[in-house]
Amino acid sequence: MVFALAVLVLGTAATQADQSVAIADNFPGAAFETTTPEAAGWSAETLAEAKAWSQQLAPTAAVMIVQHGRIVAEWGDTAVKSNLHSIRKSLLSALIGIAVDKHEIDLNATLGSLGIDDNSPGLTETEKAATVVDLLKARSGIYHAALYETPGMAKLRPPRGSHLPGTFWYYNNWDFNALGSIYERATMQSIFTSLDQKIARPIGMQDYQPGDGEYFRGKDSDHPAYPIRMSARDLARFALLYLHDGRWKDRQLVPSAWVRESTQSYSDAFAEIGPGLGYGYLWWIGFPRDMGAPTVNVPAGSYEAIGAEGQYAFVIPAYDLVIVHRVNSDLPHRPEPNFRQMARLLWLVLSAAGDRDAGPDVALAHAAGTRLSGGALTSALSGKTLAVGKWLKGGPFAWQLRADGTMSILAGPARRERWTGTWRVDDRDRFCRTLNETDARELCLVVVANDARLQLFDSDGLMRLDAEVE
Incomplete structure (x- = not known):
């Protein structure tokens, strides 16, 4: 089914701003189509300011801004493949949605029923009562040591047994890695091969190969992480797939109901920094809008995949818009952009598009x-x-x-x-x-x-x- 959503057409003309249209049924072929900011009704001057800000934050960043399926602006090396970091989790969410639709995974299955455990000290009976959907929401209540987590994640990990399954949100690599194990056991296929066959090839990713994924194993847990390397232009295609409610041309690759279910918020995320950010099924919902001062107001229905070191893929259905920001963490780079800095980039991009509701200019x-x-x-x-x-x-x-x-x-x-x-x-x-x-x-x-x-x-x-x- 074609995903149609009434949206404001961004542009500088008031008559354009007052119109509503469906998301353009336009998909890239072998390569993305391009347009000019002027032809798209964007402010070239404000886009230039966005580019300058981006390059101040991360001189090596690769950025793509795609509206109506066409590139409005891009800079940096969008073809180089680098570590997605935690964006891997949003890719897994899509694969799990496909498996759920095929009845290969039951969201309400408990870890105990699936035979999921971990090394000593293993899971308690209470922890084994957590369900697959608890893990998708990062609400498992399982605070076993996990692989491939940042020092900040480890520092914030609650004590074992401090919260019952389903009752508390904590951004938990144990949940995300165990979901990888659950997926591969259920489908009898590696995440990297599944991604290639079920998503990458059907949407025409230009660079991804199954060999771009690898497992990260260690003594802290039996459940490996699954880092994936991907180019900015391939990530933009994945974001565009979600913008179209899981449909690519005439094929429904990810169930539309799953896209909607997985990109709604079930928890307030990092509320201590301010309101606006939520968490779905391995997707981030909204964006911090006030961190002691205004940051940016993103349109309702916006969501994103986020990874460490400055990896972002924003999906903004209200404006038929995808924004990808990548930093190649293999190269020397500045500290990763924080939420306030990324909010400024978002504000500039939305303002360049003519959005009058992005909030005040806080520069x-x-x-x-x-x-x-x-x-x-x-x-x-x-x-x-x-x-x-x-x-x-x-x-x-x-x-x-x-x-x-x-x-x-x-x-x-x-x-x-x-x-x-x-x-x-x-x-x-x-x-x-x-x-x-x-x-x-x-x-x-x-x-x-x-x-x-x-x-x-x-x-x-x-x-x-x-x-x-x-």
């Missing part, structure tokens, strides 16, 4: 108001309380800045003291604060006064905090 270069310096900056801060982060978990927060250079951060409606520290104005006319914590680093921010608010900007020139002065 220091475009800030309204007066940048404070010297005595005016000290006077604006000393003895004041800054109310910030009303959307953050545990908030709102009140920063009490005392005249003697000490400070307290109070949390929640009851304003209980949570952190203490010191503050100063440095010789570059920035507000700098250091919390009394182990390994705490000084954070310095430019301050702009805008009516009754103080807006604080980080070293990237992005608004970090939008504060009300009490």
